[in-house]
Amino acid sequence: NAGVTQTPKFQVLKTGQSMTLQCAQDMNHEYMSWYRQDPGMGLRLIHYSVGAGITDQGEVPNGYNVSRSTTEDFPLRLLSAAPSQTSVYFCASKSDRGRYEQYFGPGTRLTVT
Amino acid sequence: KNEVEQSPQNLTAQEGEFITINCSYSVGISALHWLQQHPGGGIVSLFMLSSGKKKHGRLIATINIQEKHSSLHITASHPRDSAVYICAVIRRGGSQGNLIFGKGTKLSVKP
Numbered sequence: 001n002a003g004v005t006q007t008p009k010f011q012v013l014k015t016g017q018s019m020t021l022q023c024a025q026d027m028n029h030e031y032m033s034w035y036r037q038d039p040g041m042g043l044r045l046i047h048y049s050v051g052a053g054i055t056d057q058g059e060v061p062n063g064y065n066v067s068r069s070t071t072e073d074f075p076l077r078l079l080s081a082a083p084s085q086t087s088v089y090f091c092a093s094k095s096d097r098g099r100y101e102q103y104f105g106p107g108t109r110l111t112v113t
Numbered sequence: 114k115n116e117v118e119q120s121p122q123n124l125t126a127q128e129g130e131f132i133t134i135n136c137s138y139s140v141g142i143s144a145l146h147w148l149q150q151h152p153g154g155g156i157v158s159l160f161m162l163s164s165g166k167k168k169h170g171r172l173i174a175t176i177n178i179q180e181k182h183s184s185l186h187i188t189a190s191h192p193r194d195s196a197v198y199i200c201a202v203i204r205r206g207g208s209q210g211n212l213i214f215g216k217g218t219k220l221s222v223k224p
Contacts, residue, residue, distance in 0.1 A: 033211070042117070042199070042214030058211065090156060101158040102146070102212065109154075 001026050006091050006105035013081040013112045021076040021108050023091030029103075031094045032074040036060065036087040037107075043090065049074055081112045116140050119200050119215035126222050132187040134218045136200030139181065146212060147174050147185050148199040156199070159185070190222045 007022045025032065033048035045058030049068040063085060065077040074093075078085060091105040117138045126132050136145070147159040160167050160174040162183075167174050171190075176183040187194055197219050201212040 035212075035214075040216065042115070042216045043201075043212070044214070045211055048211060088154065101161050103158070104148075104156040107154045107156075 004091055004093050004103050004105035006108050008108060011110050015082060015112060017081050018079050021089055023074045023105055024072050025093040029093035029095050033092050034076045035090045038087050083112045086112045116213050117200055117202055117215040119218050121218060123219045126190050128191060128222055128224050130190050132190050134185045134198050136183045136215055137181060138202050141205035142202040143205045144203045145176055145183050146201040150197040192222045192224050195221050
């Protein structure tokens with residue numbers, strides 16, 4: 001199993017550009033989520049999904065869109081990038097069957113200039 | 114006030130020392146995670162616990178639900194233990210996957 005994969009690893013955007021951060025998992029996990037990690041702050045939940053076709057907002061959803069058309073994939077879209085979205089983004093997944101551990105992707109470091 | 118507080122923020126130890134990292138939380142929880150983030154940035158789950166104590170190798174995690182407190186202990190610390198250790202909780206009644214994170218404890222173990 002590849003686990004949770006994220007692409008790209010690094011990205012530089014100009015203000016106003018759009019892009020999609022990709023996340024995929026091959027463990028057939030129902031639950032997937034996106035977090036951002038900023039210096040001096042804990043990871044914060046952006047959006048999450050409890051299964052294909054079901055998404056919901058987390059703590060900091062503004063400026064981000066998500067969709068979940070398949071169990072495997074959970075892309076995060078930045079519609080119009082802003083410098084405040086400069087961060088490291090982590091995707092995670094877990095089985096919905098009980099209190100199982102979360103598996104994290106390697107992260108995407110995004111800089112918006 | 115943060116719902117999950119960790120202490121200390123930074124910790125430097127000599128190889129072989131016994132290390133304790135503390136986590137206090139202010140919400141009702143259904144489970145607590147201890148995570149490790151290496152300098153390269155990857156995050157791995159060390160423990161998930163809802164009561165008592167768990168041990169894996171040189172790592173021990175304990176939780177006291179009544180006191181809303183958890184500790185992560187590392188025995189016989191080694192430079193390879195240098196990492197950021199993160200406490201995260203699942204709020205009781207919340208989605209099982211939605212974690213609330215502490216800010217992390219940066220551990221540096223000197224040879």
